[in-house]
Amino acid sequence: MAATIVGVFQPEMQNLIKDSKILLVGAGGIGCEVLKNLVLTGFSDLEVIDLDTIEVSNLNRQFLFNKQSVGKAKSHVARESVLKFNPNVNIKSYLGNIMDQNYDASFFSRFKLVINALDNKKARAHVNRMCLSVDIPLIESGTMGYSGQVEFIKKGVSLCYECLPKPEPKSYPMCTIRNTPKEPIHCIIWAKFLFNQLFGESSLDDVSMEVNEKDDLPKISAREWSIKNNYDPTKMFKKIFIDDIQYLLNMKDLFKNKRTEPILMSESILKEDYADYSHESDLKILDLFQYISMFKDSIVKIKNKLDLTNGKNLVWDKDDDDFMNFIVSCTNLRSNIFGIPLKSHFDIKSMAGNIIPAIATANAIIAGQIVIHALRALSKNYERCQSVFLRAKPNHKGAILVKDKKLESPNPNCFVCSVHGELILRLDTTRITVRQLDELILKKKLNMVLPDVMADNRILISSNEDDELDLYSFSLNKIQVVHGSRLKVDDYFQNYSVIIMIHHKEKATDEQPDFEIFNNMEDLRKRDEQLIAEENAKIVQETYDCVIEEFEKDDYRVDKVKPTYGSIRNEQTDTDMMETIDSEHEVSDAKESLTDSGDQEVSNEEILALKRKSGNEEETSEPKKSRFDE
Numbered sequence: 001m002a003a004t005i006v007g008v009f010q011p012e013m014q015n016l017i018k019d020s021k022i023l024l025v026g027a028g029g030i031g032c033e034v035l036k037n038l039v040l041t042g043f044s045d046l047e048v049i050d051l052d053t054i055e056v057s058n059l060n061r062q063f064l065f066n067k068q069s070v071g072k073a074k075s076h077v078a079r080e081s082v083l084k085f086n087p088n089v090n091i092k093s094y095l096g097n098i099m100d101q102n103y104d105a106s107f108f109s110r111f112k113l114v115i116n117a118l119d120n121k122k123a124r125a126h127v128n129r130m131c132l133s134v135d136i137p138l139i140e141s142g143t144m145g146y147s148g149q150v151e152f153i154k155k156g157v158s159l160c161y162e163c164l165p166k167p168e169p170k171s172y173p174m175c176t177i178r179n180t181p182k183e184p185i186h187c188i189i190w191a192k193f194l195f196n197q198l199f200g201e202s203s204l205d206d207v208s209m210e211v212n213e214k215d216d217l218p219k220i221s222a223r224e225w226s227i228k229n230n231y232d233p234t235k236m237f238k239k240i241f242i243d244d245i246q247y248l249l250n251m252k253d254l255f256k257n258k259r260t261e262p263i264l265m266s267e268s269i270l271k272e273d274y275a276d277y278s279h280e281s282d283l284k285i286l287d288l289f290q291y292i293s294m295f296k297d298s299i300v301k302i303k304n305k306l307d308l309t310n311g312k313n314l315v316w317d318k319d320d321d322d323f324m325n326f327i328v329s330c331t332n333l334r335s336n337i338f339g340i341p342l343k344s345h346f347d348i349k350s351m352a353g354n355i356i357p358a359i360a361t362a363n364a365i366i367a368g369q370i371v372i373h374a375l376r377a378l379s380k381n382y383e384r385c386q387s388v389f390l391r392a393k394p395n396h397k398g399a400i401l402v403k404d405k406k407l408e409s410p411n412p413n414c415f416v417c418s419v420h421g422e423l424i425l426r427l428d429t430t431r432i433t434v435r436q437l438d439e440l441i442l443k444k445k446l447n448m449v450l451p452d453v454m455a456d457n458r459i460l461i462s463s464n465e466d467d468e469l470d471l472y473s474f475s476l477n478k479i480q481v482v483h484g485s486r487l488k489v490d491d492y493f494q495n496y497s498v499i500i501m502i503h504h505k506e507k508a509t510d511e512q513p514d515f516e517i518f519n520n521m522e523d524l525r526k527r528d529e530q531l532i533a534e535e536n537a538k539i540v541q542e543t544y545d546c547v548i549e550e551f552e553k554d555d556y557r558v559d560k561v562k563p564t565y566g567s568i569r570n571e572q573t574d575t576d577m578m579e580t581i582d583s584e585h586e587v588s589d590a591k592e593s594l595t596d597s598g599d600q601e602v603s604n605e606e607i608l609a610l611k612r613k614s615g616n617e618e619e620t621s622e623p624k625k626s627r628f629d630e
């Protein structure tokens, strides 16, 4: 179109536009906009792939779709819609996962340029590796609310998608999730782990206890127990919300230090009548009996879905109503037990799905910039393909679209695009099994699809189904993978190889991560320093808690310290001050001044110093959010 209008592009560019075959990965919010732009610019040889079908919730911004398209494949409908703008364009559409083996190196090498319009790290990292392997330029993009970003990736010329570490989403200590939740988000995360444990992919994050049905029989996992009991909803309710809680209550030390003890529900609740919830608004908080009914219904419906998969695992999806009902009911039932405020279906869905509203205008701006980058990349004007950022608020020059000064060169230590990729994997070799190495570390964390692993010329993991290795259930040390072992890992599908050096570290507590990955020894050392600092802060905190506990007991009652506090907060009542002290009690901070104080010898000056410190801490402890990824 535009390319055929004389004067819009130089003849050379017109030819490039006409002759370039482009692959678009993703036909969602950004993808629809990009497809329309490409066609209107005059590109006439396009392929588009998306694994999903159209949902009603897509219609507000994915304007190539309408009500009649709901349930149909995004890629096919997007193709049909843009053909109405220009029927002479050659567009091929695929309903499929770009990580599927059909889309191998020979598939990718047919294109002049690939454009990513995806919504998850895993697929982005995979396309990055495929494009590096066949040396095809890639344009990577993403939006989050009003912000967005376009990046150009070319082997040896620019940073690749994995050159720099990506911020990790905020994580919570596993023991808080399993044992001592304090906020609704802890219960939401617990409910998502529970979903995976009962119906999804196995992980290290199991939350429901193993079951010992008879003393003389070995314990079985909650998943095995559920299968044995045919996912009976009443038995499941009793196990998860009564027996598991009783188990926690038996752990005497768990609820010291002002942690809220869970309240055990009486088994008589199991006999209550069904409480309908089907006509309630998503914005309303329901009563306990409605959540019990919702829980039981969701178990039955999800079990039916599980039966249809022929033994495969279910993958949690916020847009599946039964999965969401499971999360909502589990979250609120657990919150109720731990005295945590309940949340509406709407709020829980936003938190569980990490939902930040998608903004059509942000997608449109980013899609426009993608096509500008595409024209520059095709004419090999790489130096002008520096990253462009859409800002939620204007910068000091009043601009919302800002670009980097120059195109960044590749990171020479990148474990993906550098010649000799190496990584250090720190884990407890006595606890991590070969299966966990394969599924959780290589596939889930390092985004591989079909890894093969060798150590000392022995094959440990094979992507070839005919190789019967059967080492999956062994821990790494049992197969002589120990501190100092070097694993050679290849993913021939991604044409990607990396050496993984094993660093053994005993996992002492539940709170420690199951494994950590470092690019080099320097990063590992820095992490150790950080851990030591955190450990010291914890010791100081415990000392502080002891001192305050004594202080609150008798001699140092609030009325006795009033004069000192009164001079700062003279508007406060005694009860206000009691609350102030309590809430500061919770703030974790390094309170060095108290490390060697005697129990009751704490002075008011020291308390004041602590108050100031905890104030500072609160200002800087804002969690950092990860951008553009689920």
Ligand SMILES: Nc1ncnc2c1ncn2[C@@H]1O[C@H](COP(=O)(O)OP(=O)(O)OP(=O)(O)O)[C@@H](O)[C@H]1O
Residues within 6 Å of the ligand: 025, 026, 027, 028, 029, 030, 031, 049, 050, 051, 052, 057, 058, 074, 096, 097, 098, 099, 117, 118, 119, 120, 123, 358
């Ligand atoms: N591995 C993959 N292969 C092919 N397409 C993928 C893959 N992973 C994600 N996608 C597609 O990328 C698109 C991303 O678009 P977008 O971010 O607008 O998500 P959405 O699912 O349409 O919207 P929302 O997540 O907000 O409901 C989706 O259509 C999704 O199906």
Ligand SMILES: [Zn+2]
Residues within 6 Å of the ligand: 159, 160, 161, 162, 163, 164, 410, 411, 414, 415, 416, 417, 418
């Ligand atoms: Zn790289």
